[in-house]
Amino acid sequence: MEKVNAVAEKIVSSLKLSRGNIFSAMLSDGINDNLLNVLKNIAKERGVNHIYTNSASFGQPINYLFEKEFSANKAIRLFGGGLPWGMEYEYATNFNADIINGLAYINHLFCNKRNWLSIEYPGRLKSEYSGIEINKLENKMYDAILYDQNKLIEKQKVLRSILWRGKFVEIKGNEVDLNFSINGKRAVSCSGQYNLPDGEVFIAPVEGSMNGWIYFKDLDWGLLKDVKFIFNNGEVIEYYSKNKIMQEWLKRKLFIDDGSNKACEFGIGTNELVNFNVGDHLWDEKKYGTFHIALGGSYGSNIVSIRHWDMVKDNNSNYTIFVDGEKILENGNFLI
DSSP, X not given: XXXXXXXXXXXXXXXXXXXXXXXXXXXXXXOOHHHHHHHHHHHHHTTOOEEEEEEOOTTSOHHHHHHTGGGOSEEEEEEOSSSGGGHHHHHHHTOOHHHHHHHHHHHHHHHTSSSEEEEEOOOHHHHHHHTOOHHXXXXXXXXXXXXXXXXXXXXXXXXXXXXXXOOEEEEEETTEEEEEEOTTOOOEEESSSSEESOOEEEEOOOTTOXXXXXXXXXXXXXXXXXXXXXXXXXEEEEEEESSHHHHHHHHHHHTSSTTTTBXXXXXXXXXXXXXXXXXXXXXXXXXXXXXXXXEEOOTTOOOOOSOEEEEEEOTTSOEEEEETTEEEEETTEEOO
């Protein structure tokens, strides 16, 4: 319980939870109650007015699941047992446009709240995907969440500086050949403000500047396999998957609105304790030496979309990242 208590305290600190706040905890299926119970006790001790705990499931109407969350001024989401609220299962099977658009809109509202936090929490499907027994996985994930924030900030300073003053990025390898401008864009160092665990530096590519292609062996809990995207002037113009059903799924994910197929973010993972994959991009994108490209709307980008889809390129494939011709990362190893 010592680590559970430490994680709870880190959540309270990140959210600046204090007397008079209304606090909401949105849980994905399969969450262990230990962390939630500790959070309830801490909140009670600090005079937090209410804790709304919504268990997200497609067995309940969307409005019911989220109405309490949006009456709160502080909110967390704990992603534990499986896919967030069954979203991706719904995409892959029923292609229910109302649910897809509804959930994307709700996520858009959530991410525009002033105080929110998304937390990767150990769960059964994460254990199965990673191949790590659940109790060991719990310890490893807690350790990554508790990674020293000051150490993370210090480690990310040089990378943030290089991206901030940089003008042009090239990523080359046997599964990727991308280039794009970052001239005039602001690099952001992430160290626990909105995600736990954290550890990434990201920047928005100049709108309309990304060109080239990228291949992913595995995306979204392995539901998408052997996927290739071709970019032209910042947009995905062609996409391929060997699975015909997944080809239709890709179409729906890419074209949910006018901005959802546009490149909006480039990020690099920096947390050394995130050294394995669990299938969820909020965790996998923090993995040391990886990079990710996101589509849709993002901080620092002028693209408007209710979608933000991070696609993580693992560090087990061969690639080199250049900023203004200087190598900064090669095969998962930083050169700066």
